[in-house]
Amino acid sequence: MNEETPNAGSNAGPGAGSRAEALAALRDRIRSLEGWGQGGAAGVLPFGLPDLDAALPGGGLPLACLHDILPGEPPGGDAPHDAAATGFAAALAARLSALCGDAPVLWLSRSRDLYPPGLLAYGLTPARLLAGRTDSRADLLWALEEAARSAALAAVIGEGAAPGLAESRRLQLAAEAGGVTLLLLGRAGRREASAKAGRNGAGTTAVTRWEIAAAPGPALAPDEPGVGETAWNIALTRCRGGRPGRWTLLWRGPAGGFALCDAGVLRQDERAA
Numbered sequence: 393m394n395e396e397t398p399n400a401g402s403n404a405g406p407g408a409g410s411r412a413e414a415l416a417a418l419r420d421r422i423r424s425l426e427g428w429g430q431g432g433a434a435g436v437l438p439f440g441l442p443d444l445d446a447a448l449p450g451g452g453l454p455l456a457c458l459h460d461i462l463p464g465e466p467p468g469g470d471a472p473h474d475a476a477a478t479g480f481a482a483a484l485a486a487r488l489s490a491l492c493g494d495a496p497v498l499w500l501s502r503s504r505d506l507y508p509p510g511l512l513a514y515g516l517t518p519a520r521l522l523a524g525r526t527d528s529r530a531d532l533l534w535a536l537e538e539a540a541r542s543a544a545l546a547a548v549i550g551e552g553a554a555p556g557l558a559e560s561r562r563l564q565l566a567a568e569a570g571g572v573t574l575l576l577l578g579r580a581g582r583r584e585a586s587a588k589a590g591r592n593g594a595g596t597t598a599v600t601r602w603e604i605a606a607a608p609g610p611a612l613a614p615d616e617p618g619v620g621e622t623a624w625n626i627a628l629t630r631c632r633g634g635r636p637g638r639w640t641l642l643w644r645g646p647a648g649g650f651a652l653c654d655a656g657v658l659r660q661d662e663r664a665a
Contacts, residue, residue: 434571437484437491441652444641449633453484453600456571458564460598462578464605464625474579476606476624479514481577483643483650485547486515488573492546498522498539501551502532513622515646520546533559540566540574551577560596601630607640610653623653 436452438445445451453459461481463473485497497520499506506523508516526532529552536550540563553576555563560576567574576598604627609620622643628636640653 437488437573439650441641441650443652444637444639447628447635447637448600448631453573454633455488455573456567457599458560458567458574458576458597460576460578460596460601460630462601462603464603464627473605477577477604479622479643480602480604480624480626480641481549481575482511482514482516484575485549486511486517486520486646488547489520490515494520495544495546496520496522497547497549498524498545499549499551500524500526500532500535500539502526502529503552506551513645514643529553533563536574537562537566540572541570542572543570545570545572547573547575549575549577552579554578555596557596560598564597564599598630599632600628600634603627603629607653609642 434454434456436448436450436454438452439448448454461477461484463477485499489495489497497516499521500523502525504525508518508521508523511521524535526535532550532553533555536548536553539545539548550563555576563574563576566572605625607623607625609623624641624643625638626641627638628634630636642651642653643649644651
């Protein structure tokens with residue numbers, strides 16, 4: 393009697409499906425224990441740069457989660473890096489909008505210094521941008537939480553909110569519930585006690601924390617006019633499920649996207665189409 397032999401081209405055993413389900417459940421449990429709940433199940437936004445994406449959980453910025461973006465600490469006497477942090481946040485928000493079918497981005501703050509035409513260089517066009525202003529920190533936190541629960545938005549940027557631990561937990565839960573990515577943009581000139589605690593990892597539930605500083609861009613050719621490409625020194629100082637790191641990042645406009653500058657050698661944006 394001839395015995396049937398397993399298909400040599402298949403290595404899926406009878407328990408393969410159950411093992412895959414168990415691993416998926418374990419990953420979800422780990423996410424929950426690490427403090428980013430079910431938000432990571434929404435997917436990720438890759439930077440398209442392998443060195444950077446490899447440091448992030450799932451190979452990109454987790455969607456439907458809370459993220460801190462802070463200006464880098466300037467050395468004594470230097471100008472603060474608020475503009476660099478703003479540009480980085482705007483570039484991420486524009487990419488989130490594109491990922492979500494050009495769904496709008498809501499930018500909320502307590503100040504009047506947002507200049508929307510300046511965001512065009514990062515791909516945040518008027519069709520993608522909604523802007524709002526609140527009179528108090530309490531109102532700003534309330535508006536951020538309500539906006540994060542709205543599935544109609546691709547992302548929400550909260551400028552100068554500086555939430556404490558309990559407040560940031562509410563924002564994280566709201567982002568998970570609405571499937572909206574929430575970017576908290578700090579300001580060097582308005583660091584409150586909760587923001588300082590958050591820099592040390594004790595006062596926020598943000599999945600990632602970034603510190604952004606302006607950097608010299610690549611040198612232009614002698615006969616090429618202009619100020620060159622935007623460059624940032626970015627530090628991923630906290631990353632649940634990933635690992636911290638530092639990079640010099642170039643922004644080559646909405647069409648060119650991101651590139652890494654490593655020891656003077658520029659690497660083109662390798663993100664998938």
